[in-house]
Amino acid sequence: MSRTISSTALAMVDRLSKGLVDLVPQIGSEDFPRLLAEVIKEFVPSDELTLILFEDKPVFLVSEKTELIGSQSVDMYLAGAYLLDPFYRASVDLKKSQFFTYDELVPDGFRQSEFYKQYLVKIGLEDECGYLIIFPGGQFLHLSVGHGKGSEARLNPSELQLLESLTPLIDMLCQQHWGEQLSNPLNRQLDQALANFGSSKLTEREGTVIRMVLQGYSTSAIADKLFISPGTVRVHLRNSYKKLDIGSQVDLHNLFMGALMQFENYEGGDPLEGFF
Structure with missing residues (x-):
């Protein structure tokens, strides 16, 4: 055939x-x-x-x-x-x-x-x-x-x-x-900077909420993933913004980037420590 x-x-x-x-x-x-x-x-x-x-x-x-x-x-x-x-x-x-x-x-x-x-x-x-x-x-x-x-x-x-x-x-x-050119292992240290962002100033749940906001999760998606109500998410976000002295997602993104860019080599802890 x-x-x-x-x-x-x-x-x-x-x-x-x-x-x-x-x-x-x-x-x-x-x-x-x-x-x-x-x-x-x-x-x-x-x-x-x-x-x-x-x-x-x-x-x-x-x-x-x-x-x-x-x-x-x-x-x-x-x-x-x-x-x-x-x-x-x-x-x-x-x-x-x-x-x-x-x-x-x-x-x-x-x-x-x-x-x-x-x-x-x-x-x-x-x-x-x-x-x-x-x-x-x-x-x-x-x-x-x-x-x-x-x-x-x-x-x-x-x-x-x-x-x-x-x-x-x-x-x-x-x-x-x-394959043979790459001699340096991937530096995942900054992953910890994201995981620790806000930990010195916020509660554990507040820190989780703002990190999810930074990554692009909506209020409803955060609520679903954390098994809380959208209203509770908004309360955590409002309290976090007040503690961080910011008023918007733009401010949050800029604060995150400003905290990261102060380091030549991040070695652990909340990137916000010493930033304010």
């Missing part, structure tokens, strides 16, 4: 073959991250494609729009705002490389969060998907494909399925390129 291969499938195999012919010889070279991004763009449209390597600290390897965010926002992201990035949060417990869409990761109030407004909105991104490539030493690569609001480049289900199917290949190529 004969089988016919569609022209679409043949064209895709052709693009993949040509991309790998250019990419594979560059494993280990400085051009590899850029060429990897080019291969991805051969398969799906995007408004922004970014590679961030998280080793001892995060480093932008490829980014087409970081200049639109501004140097201050980039500095803040690298100094610790990445702790609030849903892709980073997903990496904490991830054991193997995986493809994600933002909708799979973000809390229900994420698009009202200051992280979303400070970083994604400023560069015009509304939707994002990408890979988390996990290395043996705990380091990871975030390869993201971003799309603007109303963009013609936004991906359909078939394109998302295609990207997901490429996960083993992308993972293998990245392991080959970075």
Whole structure:
């Protein structure tokens, strides 16, 4: 019984073959991250494609729009705002490389969060998907494909399925390129800075509530997760704002970032201690 291969499938195999012919010889070279991004763009449209390597600290390897965010926002992201990035949060417990869409990761109030407004909105991104490539030493690569609001480049289900199917290949190529280069274990010390934020000034429950607000959880989602009423969440939030002398989520985000940026090397405890 004969089988016919569609022209679409043949064209895709052709693009993949040509991309790998250019990419594979560059494993280990400085051009590899850029060429990897080019291969991805051969398969799906995007408004922004970014590679961030998280080793001892995060480093932008490829980014087409970081200049639109501004140097201050980039500095803040690298100094610790990445702790609030849903892709980073997903990496904490991830054991193997995986493809994600933002909708799979973000809390229900994420698009009202200051992280979303400070970083994604400023560069015009509304939707994002990408890979988390996990290395043996705990380091990871975030390869993201971003799309603007109303963009013609936004991906359909078939394109998302295609990207997901490429996960083993992308993972293998990245392991080959970075596997022997990564000598520094991932510094997760700042994870404790988020976990301890506000602990010297707030009750345990108040601290939990404001950390969830920072990550983009809505009042109703916080209530559901903590098994309390939305009214109780609002009381905890009001009391926390009063103790921290702030009045909004913008103030809370700025306080968190200000506390983090005072450290060259965070060594534990509430980042707010000594900040006021």
